[in-house]
Amino acid sequence: MTTTTETAATAEDDVVVRAIKVRKSFGDLEVLKGIDLEVHTGEVMCILGPSGSGKSTLLRCMNHLEKINGGEMWVNNELMGYRRAHGKKYELRPRDVNRQRRDVGMVFQSFNLFPHMTILENVIEAPIRVQGQSRAKAVSNAHRLLEQVGLGDRTGYYPEQLSGGQQQRVAIARALAMNPRLMLFDEPTSALDPPGWRPGATGRPAPPPQTRDSRVPGRPSESAGPCAHETSPSSTCPAGTRDHGRDFNRLCSPGWLDFTVNT
DSSP: OOOOOOBOTTOOTTEEEEEEEEEEEETTEEEEEEEEEEEETTOEEEEEOOTTSSHHHHHHHHTTSSOOSEEEEEETTEETTEEEETTEEEEOOHHHHHHHHTTEEEEOTTOOOOTTSOHHHHHHHHHHHTTOOOHHHHHHHHHHHHHHTTOTTOTTOOGGGSOHHHHHHHHHHHHHTTOOSEEEEESTTTTOOGGGOOOOTTOOOOOOOOOSSOSSOOBOOOOOSTTOOOOOHHHHSOTTOHHHHHHHHTTSOTTOEEEEEEO
16 A cells, blocks of 8 residues: 655645644754744745754755654645654655655755866756756756856856855755745855845846844744744844845745745
8 A cells, every 4th residue: 555745635725834843853952842834935034043043953854854853844735754644654765755855945054066066067967867857958047047146157167166155156046946936045145245246237136235143134934933033124134235135035036935044
């Protein structure tokens, strides 16, 4: 007998992420303590908190890079990483988890670019291997995205030949190349230098000036437990920076959901 990944029968079509009493521990340290949140298509949520409060862990639970110890994580109306059978939950096989992840993009804190591949090869690898795109289509899309992030003239470079900020922009372009429904950003502008990345002839957006607590302003996040608190962009971002945040978010097509995590 076979079972399939469960789909939330009561979930609205526009709910992209639903966390229900999510708990995560590392040994005796409980990092996520019963997190509840719900995010809809088109929403931009910023999760704020001090270092070590569980922000990155929460993101990694959304694509099953970290396995939760309790509760449920629903992504795109599917129970992420698990299936139900005979009244119990069982972890999915790796290939089934990878299928769920196809619609979830993530920009990591450490970028995780492939060092042996050029910038162009980094961006086209997943669309070709995972989505089965033709090389011509993947290359065309990659050039467009790299132009948007100001690296159209660096396609033949390797990651070690780029600055940290440039590597981070490549990571953003690589995640967007998969055209995901959900985007998870873990400190997406931490290595960027706003004065060096301004709108120009290409019309590419500039990231917001960085502050200690919020680098990418968005809608205030509802309190989801100890790793998030309710805030307002006006209270965390200096006057005049919020327009830059909106420009940055335009990298994502309407309907995408951005999770932006800051320390």
